[in-house]
Amino acid sequence: MSNDSNNKSSSGFNRRDFLKFGALGGLIAGTGGLVTSCADGSAAGRNGQNYSGKAKYIIFLVSDGMSHGTLQMADLMSRRMHGRPSKWISLYEEGKVTRGLMDMTTGNSNVPDSAAAASSWGCGQRIYNGNVNMAEDGTEFEPILPIFKSAGRKTGLVTTTKVTHATPAGFSANVPRRGMEDEIAQQYYEREFDIVLGGGNIHFSPDRREDGRDMYAAFADKGYKVARTKGELGSANGFERTLGVFTDHHLPYSLDHANTPDLAENVPTLAEMSKYAIDNLYASGDGFIMQIEGGRVDHAAHTMDGTGLVYDQLAFDEAIKVAFDFYEEHPDETLVIITTDHGNANPALNAAGSRYDDSVPNFDKLQSFTYTNNWIMSELNDSSSISDIRSRIGTATGIEVERAHAQMLYDALRGNFRAAYQMKERPANVLGDIMSNHTSIAFTGSVHTADYVELAVAGPGSSSIGAFTRNTDLFDLMLEAAGVEAPAYTG
Ligand SMILES: [Zn+2]
Structure with missing residues (x-):
């Protein structure tokens, strides 16, 4: 295809040589600028900032399928309901992040799916939609979580979808089709990620998996704490490897969650899971990389559900606050990336009635x-x-x-x-x-869009982000900021 899939394996390209010969600056030059390699092997951003190896902690937050209108409506709702901006927009207002647009084109489409989109960050390759860190010819690209694990860092996946869903898998797994979620659960077990929190019992329970394997027992045998409810998860008490699976499929939409007593009692919120994961991994002392996903923003857009959309974006916003609070305690050592993998359905607050000024009173109805x-x-x-x-x-x-x-x-x-x-x-x-x-x-429809997406970054390397970033650049940024070596791909 003509989308510059950049399959370095099939072209015999070697990433290590690439870095060694300092070609990175050249590659990036036309796409917004990320880093340039220096003769001494350290890296400096476009403004001369030297951040190589400084990020001991990386938190990558994804609101799945968040169009610009979603970001705006969550901010408006926060102002109307709480009298303050959303956390995300407050970071813009206060100048606490570097902000740009990002091109999420995948190997075969300008309209990404979540698997190829997350893989572009997870392995630095533009692969085909539906694949997870794997080229069409079966070539596997080592994802960012295993790379960091090999470098001695702790690893975490937190989401409101099934934890085996496309976005967390894009940071951590290798499968030819995103639907192979039993296999993805198996890979989480084999690769021993430290914190895995979300939904998806159907891919862990022996009664539901095709191979009848009891993944809970398997994780427990490796010494993991296994939590099936919010009470069992509790709060972090030092470092403890944890598998938390709270629902059969995805976690509930935030508004339904809040108003359904059984769910409110037994299922943690995204912010609660995020807090648990950050506190837990921080306690290890080893540094960490973690993906946090508000996964149901996408599902609400797919179903043209404005209520689900706004409340789930607000729940994601609370997770941003948790992550940013941590960042502000460790600003020199924490890289925070906040973004989305693609637009979806382009929802927006419209002047839908006969008068433009009816829009906000209409929007306010969501509060009840x-x-x-x-x-x-x-x-x-x-x-x-x-x-x-x-x-x-x-x-x-x-x-x-x-x-x-x-x-x-x-x-x-x-x-x-x-x-x-x-x-x-x-x-x-x-x-x-x-x-x-x-x-x-x-809404314009109920499917993904090709929009350039919002990107906000704070911490070591953040000021190297330009106004327009290529999705795969974030893979390089994370490695460079953490001082973790890239895998060599030899075709
Ligand atoms: Zn979607």
Whole structure:
């Protein structure tokens, strides 16, 4: 393909030689500028900053599928609800991060999937969508977590999706297809990452895995603490390798989580898991690299669920605060990267009514909603009546939708609804469009987009980030900032 997949293995390219001969500055020159190699082997950013080897701690935060409108709406919600900006935007306001755009193009598409997107950071290669740190010809690229583990650093994966899902896997696993999640769980076990927290019981339980293997027992045999509830996880008490798997599939959307007592009691929030992981790994004294993902922002966008989207982005924002609090205690030794892997559905607060100034009052209604669109949809099906539909929406939002709108969803649930843009015929998307009339949050569709994404970086190496960064540059930045040697790829 013409997207400069940069498969260094098949071209016989050797990364170590590449670094040795100082070509990195040349490669980067046309793509925004990252580092230039110095004669003495140290690295200096474009502003002469010497940061090589200074990052003892790396925290890489990903809000999966976060379009710009999502970032803006979470900030607006924070200001309306709490009277303060979101943490992410406050970092901009206070000038605490270097900010730019990033091109997330993968080996075969300008529209990335999460597996190839995370792999671009995880192994520094633009591979094909759907693959995890592996080229089409089967060549494996060593991901960043095993590389750091070999260098004596501790490693962590924290997410609100199944922990075996594409984004955490992109930092840590090698499989030809992202759906091979039983295998990814097996690789976590074999590679012995120190902290693994999220959902995905179906890939760990002997009753659910295809091979019948009890991954919990396997991890426990290696000395891991195994937690299945928030209570079992507790808070960090020194360094202790930990596997925490809290739900069968993904963790619940944040708003549903907060308003469902059983979930609120037993499932930790992203911020709570992040705090546990940071405190725990810090206690080792060895330094660490950690990925933290707000994974369901993407799922809310896929289902045109404005409520799920805004609340999950706010939950991610709380995790940013946890990470940044740690950074501010160790600013000279901590590299924090905050970004997203691609846009999704381009949600935004629209001037949807007859008056532009109706938008914010409409948006404010989200503050009284108790459940997401996904919660509404979870009990609707092709036998739901129009009154079932109206009542379910009313329970979640307090909004009485027009009968004609409920009829559209009724038809969509039976496969009988036509929209000019076919993407908007799916029942969840019909509900999403209906809700746009009430909240002013509207979507262009319900799939990933090719947008250049937001990138915010603090700590050693951050000022080398230019206004426009290539996704694979972050792999080099992490290695360089930590002083960890890159693997050599020989074709
Ligand atoms: Zn997605």
